[in-house]
Amino acid sequence: MxxxxxxxxxxxxxxxxxxxxxxxxxxxxxxxDWDLIQEPVKQIKKIFSFPDYQSGVNFLNAVATMADQEDHxxxxxxxxGKVTVIWWSHKIKGLHKNDFICASKTDNxxxx
Amino acid sequence: MxxxxxxxxxxxxxxxxxxxxxxxxxxxxxxxDWDLIQEPVKQIKKIFSFPDYQSGVNFLNAVATMADQEDHxxxxxxxxGKVTVIWWSHKIKGLHKNDFICASKTDNxxxx
Numbered sequence: 001m002x003x004x005x006x007x008x009x010x011x012x013x014x015x016x017x018x019x020x021x022x023x024x025x026x027x028x029x030x031x032x033d034w035d036l037i038q039e040p041v042k043q044i045k046k047i048f049s050f051p052d053y054q055s056g057v058n059f060l061n062a063v064a065t066m067a068d069q070e071d072h073x074x075x076x077x078x079x080x081g082k083v084t085v086i087w088w089s090h091k092i093k094g095l096h097k098n099d100f101i102c103a104s105k106t107d108n109x110x111x112x
Numbered sequence: 113m114x115x116x117x118x119x120x121x122x123x124x125x126x127x128x129x130x131x132x133x134x135x136x137x138x139x140x141x142x143x144x145d146w147d148l149i150q151e152p153v154k155q156i157k158k159i160f161s162f163p164d165y166q167s168g169v170n171f172l173n174a175v176a177t178m179a180d181q182e183d184h185x186x187x188x189x190x191x192x193g194k195v196t197v198i199w200w201s202h203k204i205k206g207l208h209k210n211d212f213i214c215a216s217k218t219d220n221x222x223x224x
Binding site for chain 1: 189
């Protein structure tokens with residue numbers, strides 16, 4: 001199995017199928033502690049903590065740079081000491097494998 | 113009258129009084145198109161638009177730098193083409209003059 005973080009996002013067209021619940025269950029087991037949001041569309045969300053403001057800013061910038069490279073852009077919420085990351089695929093109003101690839105890369109950026 | 117953007121945040125202690133509704137009405141008239149949020153605590157919120165992702169990232173960083181200089185940290189939400197900025201004073205669970213000073217500085221950063 002090729003690890004998610006080693007993969008790249010593929011172009012997600014508006015008619016691409018959303019992941020099934022079984023596919024989501026399998027993929028979410030490959031990433032660490034992301035919450036599955038059901039409404040208004042399926043999303044995956046995780047809160048990352050930091051000891052100071054600048055560390056959170058640096059992490060947000062690292063995720064934003066990765067996101068732009070993948071041409072897949074999450075919602076990023078910066079507050080003092082924490083960054084909330086939410087991935088979903090706007091074009092299909094739900095979850096695509098791309099979201100799990102990017103979640104895995106996000107975890108990797110936090111570890112580094 | 114000293115313009116808001118020319119002022120600096122003062123230390124906001126936990127027993128500092130929240131602004132009254134009249135004070136909020138007066139101060140919100142000095143800033144451009146910020147929405148007053150009532151729940152769960154009073155906040156002021158504005159969405160800034162951008163033609164591309166990197167411009168939004170740059171603006172978020174400029175606001176974050178200003179916020180850290182003022183030692184007053186907003187909620188900043190980055191999405192493709194937009195940044196949402198929400199100011200309030202955590203310690204008093206509501207609005208303080210500091211929030212309007214920082215909102216004015218935020219507008220100034222957007223114009224520049």
